[in-house]
Amino acid sequence: MELTDILYEKQDGIAKLTINRPDRLNAFRAQTINELIWxxxxxxxxxxxxxxxxxxxxxxxxxxxxxxxxxxxxxxxDYSGGLGGGIGLEVENLHQTIRNIPKPVIAAVNGYAIGGGHVLHVVCDLTIAADSAKFGQSGPKVGSYDAGYGSAYLARIVGEKKAREIWYLCEQYTAEECKEMGLVNKIVPANQLQAEADAWAKKILEKSPTAIKMLKYSFNADSASIQGISQLSMASLAMFYNTEESNEGKNAFLEKRAVDFQQFRK
Known part of the structure; x- marks a missing residue:
């Protein structure tokens, strides 16, 4: 597959996937999602x-x-690619692939992990963050949401009250705050992030691959029911994207103006 949106390399037992759209703050489009899945x-x-x-x-x-x-x-x-539950993105497929691959996936968070990017690190097995990283959700601010893994599984990690705060307020959190809530495993200086991720990967590579695989399956089993919730979430999101309310969030973002959701409370 010809890769345009990500960088992919394999060395010494470690596969490294880098979302390579820095001019868009590594925001993903359909091509990005498809390349990550591949x-x-x-x-x-x-x-x-x-x-x-x-x-x-x-x-x-x-x-x-x-x-x-x-x-x-x-x-x-306006994407080419799979249906992705009707929203034009294979996001649900990507989440399932990260969870189901029988090998640990480490998120090395080097900066902003916001919205769907925040969900990506949530579904990874482990998260190592740069001390400058920022985390948070943005969906309700831009007329979107993730009512699957992004909320239900998040609540398993940080607790119901904190998960609701993260989604309802759409504020940003430091790496230290996320470590305190159990959302980040380790924090390192930004210039040491990739080295630390490699060090953790090498420690895992020293262990029994079958044992690691079975442990991952066991951890996943407890939250496997969220897959069904995720399917409902993506289907409802496809319908929501057809509404004026959702488009108000998108248009306000693109036009760099204050969003006006009050008109939909009348």
Whole structure:
């Protein structure tokens, strides 16, 4: 597969996936999602690979979610690619691939992990963050949401009250705050992030691959029911994207103006 939106390399048992759209703060479009899925499946099939590291290009962002400039006026996204539950993105497929690949996926968060980018690190097995990283959700501010893994699984990690705060207020949190709530495993200086991710990967590679695989399956089993919730979430999101309310969020973002959701409370 010709890769345009990500960088993909394999070395010494580690597969590294880098979202390579730094000019868009590594916001993803359909091509980005499809390339990530392809690379993860390639790493899945390669028995020499034991760990996957997911990160973003540049120093500013890990990923800030879906590229709002690609969101169409008729709902969904002006993207080529799979249906993705009707929103024009294979996001649900990507989340499932990260969870189901029988190898740990480490998120190396180098900057902003916002919106759909925040969900990506949530579904990864482990998260190592630069001390400058920022985390948070933005969906309700731009007429979107993730009512699947992005909320239900998040609540398993940080607790119901904190998860509701994260989604309802759409504020940003430091790496230290996220570590305190159990959302980040370790914080390191930004210039040591990739080295630390590699160090953790090498420690995992020293362990029994079958034991690691079975442990991942066991951890996933407890929250497997969220897959069904995720399917409902994506289906409802496809319908929501056709509404004026959702488009108000997108248009306000693109026009760099204050959003006006009060008109939909009348």
């Amino acid at each position: 690379a993860l499946r390639d790493a899945w099939d390669d028995n020499r690979v034991g760990v996957v590291v997911l990160t973003g290009a540049g120093e500013k962002a890990f990923c800030v979610g879906g590229d709002q400039k690609e969101k169409g006026s008729e709902g969904g996204y």
